[in-house]
Amino acid sequence: MAKTMQAAVVTAFGQPLMLQELAIPTPGPGQILVKTEACGVCHTDLHAAKGDWPVKPNPPFIPGHEAIGIVVALGAGVTAVKEGDRVGVPWLYSACGHCEHCLSAWETVCGEAKFGGYTQNGGFADYLLADPDYVAHIPAGLSAFEAAPLICAGITTYKGLKETQARPGEWMAISGCGGLGHMAIQYAKAMGLKVAGIDIDEGKLAHATRLGADLVINARTHDPAEMLNKQTSGGAHGVLITAPSLGAFKQGVAMTRKRGTCVLVGLPPGEFPVPLFDVVAKCITVRGSFVGTRQDMVECLAFAADGKVKADVELQPLAAINTVFHRLERGDVPSRVVLDFSDVVETAKSARSAALVDA
Secondary structure, three states: OOOEEEEEEEOOOOOOOEEEEEEOOOOOOOOEEEEEEEEEEOHHHHHHHHOOOOOOOOOOEOOOOOEEEEEEEEOOOOOOOOOOOEEEEOOEEEOOOOOHHHHOOOHHHOOOOEEEOOOEOOOOEOEEEEOOOOOEEOOOOOOHHHHHHHHOHHHHHHHHHHHHOOOOOOEEEEEOOOOOHHHHHHHHHHOOOEEEEEEOOHHHHHHHHHOOOOEEEEOOOOOHHHHHHHHHOOOEEEEEEOOOOHHHHHHHHHHEEEEEEEEEOOOOOOOOOOOHHHHHHOOOEEEEOOOOOHHHHHHHHHHHHOOOOOOOEEEEOHHHHHHHHHHHHHOOOOOEEEEEOHHHHHHHHHHHHHHHHHO
16 A cells, blocks of 8 residues: 555635545544545535634644545454445544433434544544544445545435425425435425425526425525415425525525424534514424434435436546535535546556566
8 A cells, every 4th residue: 555645734714625645544543535426516615715614623634524435444443344344434424322412312412523524633634543433335336426426425415305204295395406416306396395495596496496496596586475376375394495595595584384393414614694573473383303323324325326316426536626615605516526546546456557567
């Protein structure tokens, strides 16, 4: 194995990521080393690199929490995985395992939780360390590129839909039909829900229709709450807000049916503009949903393994990460970008083959 790896590193908030040659980490007790095959790029990575949120990571750090790869080394005491397994290293890097939240299967809100690509170095690198008790086990038949978005965008939207408690046949409004939203539409349809897709981009709305949305609304040209209330006779039973826009959050509550549930998964900077009168008078539940648990991960991957959900993926090399970030800021990423590390693998194989020939 090579002794160094390439990684995209946040050296200072708001600055371009730097491509650096770093030492390949060695797994300690209870850790595993994963050779990265693919890593999705999430809007959260951009927020991390800019230091947007109140709880900030500490530069220098390596972003990336949608890493899929092969286990290549085990630390002492590891039994949950074996070398050669394909795993995903998600946002929830680890948790304490013994607090009230962990014991009730809500490990995502554990006070001692660690997060991939944020408090722990992530997948924008050829190799990364992981906790074997918290990695995703990728089903056979799912490629690394297909699986990468599922372990963040997939689980986040799937869990958010569950949190609305909407039942088959009821209306689900999905605000934002891009990276998260296009997956939410597929999960919602697979769960038997009627789907309204809301966005300001006609291309994304057309994509939502192709994915099975029963109704699409352009929030730039129409009032989504007014249209949805008319089309559904009272609004959506569940609303999932994926768009990182405060305007979308305000619209979300207005789209929610009496006694319905509006779930927030997008994280725009700023304070949530809650229309308190509507929330109280309509008995609306407003609920935050934070990624998903390990069991949610198993379920969301099972939908994809059964062919019911598939992320639309655009492959880019690690060297293009700053361009990808600029596109994310402009809203110029239709679905999900996945960093492709296979060229690194092939280059390494070619180098080894050449060395053998020369020898």
